[in-house]
Amino acid sequence: MTTPIRVAVIGAGMAGQAHAFGYRNAMMSVSTPISVELVAIADPNLPLAQSVAARYGFAEAIGDIDALLERDDIDAISVALPNFLHAEVLPKVIASGKHVFAEKPIGRTVEEASSLQELADASDAVTGVGFSFRRLPGLAALAAAIADGRIGEVHTVRGWYNADYAADPAGALSWRYSQEQSGGGALLDIGSHAIDAVQFVAGQISRVDNTTLRTVIAERPVPSAGAIGHGASASNERGPVTNDDIALLSVSFHNGAVGQISLSRIAQGVPNALGVEVFGTRGHASFNSINSGEFVLFEDGLTDAAYNGPRHIVTGPAHPYFTDVAAMPGGGVGTGYAEAFTAEIQEFLRCVAAGTEMDTDFAAASAMMNVVGAALEASKTGTAVDVA
Incomplete structure (x- = not known):
């Protein structure tokens, strides 16, 4: 039996909920066994985080994003925040050493995206971006x-x-x-x-x-x-x-x-x-x-x-x-918009398990x-x- 990958999502808005949906359904995979432990949803809007955690089966909700990064019971983190927060939050998540899956875009400008790509390139963790289509x-x-x-x-x-x-x-x-x-x-x-x-x-x-x-x-x-x-x-x-x-x-x-x-x-x-x-x-x-x-x-x-x-x-x-x-x-x-989020999360988790790069990495986001x-x-x- 595969060891569960322990995951958390930062951001409980529309994109964060789509990521939570993907993690919830990732174990549908039959081509590659995937096991996921749904640990936490983090958002400064704690009541929203609590509702999303309950809806998708995450164990807890927290309002302190920085506290999430210090925990050793989490292997991978999705970041799905408004564009102007990515340049602030993504460097801290990458520095934590945890695997990172970020909603597009990773920055508001060419300079922000390039800077974040450099940080991702220097990391030993898997870093991917959600080009779900x-x-x-x-x-x-x-x-x-x-x-x-x-x-x-x-x-x-x-x-x-x-x-x-x-x-x-x-x-x-x-x-x-x-x-x-x-x-x-x-x-x-x-x-x-x-x-x-x-x-x-x-x-x-x-x-x-x-x-x-x-x-x-x-x-x-x-x-x-x-x-x-x-x-x-x-x-x-x-x-x-x-x-x-x-x-x-x-x-x-x-x-x-x-x-x-x-x-x-x-x-x-x-x-x-x-x-x-x-x-x-x-x-x-x-x-x-x-x-x-x-x-x-x-x-x-x-x-x-x-x-x-x-x-x-x-x-x-x-x-x-x-x-x-x-x-x-x-x-x-039929497969559609929802299944695309499941597939992108599955691909991210496969790469985490295998220690390989994603094809939709930070370089793709910079391009x-x-x-x-x-x-x-x-x-x-x-x-x-x-x-x-």
Whole structure:
């Protein structure tokens, strides 16, 4: 029997709850035995931490984050805090010597991300970052098909992330709407996932050729004390939104491909949809998380012209992560947003057990942030900016 990995989560908000969900379900894995001991949820909002601990079966809740780091009954820690707290908390967690799994992004700027990557690189512990969409079987299978050369040489890429969590003007003015506290609006909050997904599938972005940033809802009501999430506020006091609701990027890739990435947090009627479409010299492939249980693949010349066309492939046990997260080990039962969190936590725990690096490490987070940094600079200057 495998020795349990003792885990804690710092942050009891939406992302922290998603991590707790992942740990709770990590032992679904059948390909690799995983054993987890759910030790603690830590958050300065102790009542919230207590409710999350009770919901997901963690043994206790604590309000003192620093005290958690000094304990010797914890092997690994997830950090899921607002962006402006990562630069403060992550160095202390890394210095504790415990394995670290951080929610994206690991910093608000290129400089913060680079500094945190240096600390992670110097650590003997496993350090990973939560780019959860990579763990959806459909997107992972699409990336594998492109890497195998099934569509030939990639020349055109389109990525998008549309969400409507900010479409209501009454939505509270949380840290997500502050450029200083967040590091970016749609560009970083949801763009981090889309940029990572595009680079995961099509290769590294070398240059941001053009960036358009727009703020449509210029002010919002201040939130009530202790509020989390994207809920509305009835406050009569209002404040300015200082980052973007919409971001449009034109990019170039190291492999010679060109692409576009469109991001919106005010896409009315589209609650949460990440997609990637890639065209190559011998075919194309696409994925949309709204239909996360399938992907599309076209391979030129696969059969005669009368019957050849794009195929909608339903994910199943032959595809990455599926067997370890699906409710039943058969095609068509569906996997989605929740299963992606289970898969990313499983991958983190496998790496902890084996002492190996994650593919979504702090370097991957820095690579994403370098694109964001170039996009912000391109928006200011109106010129193309090379990605660091």
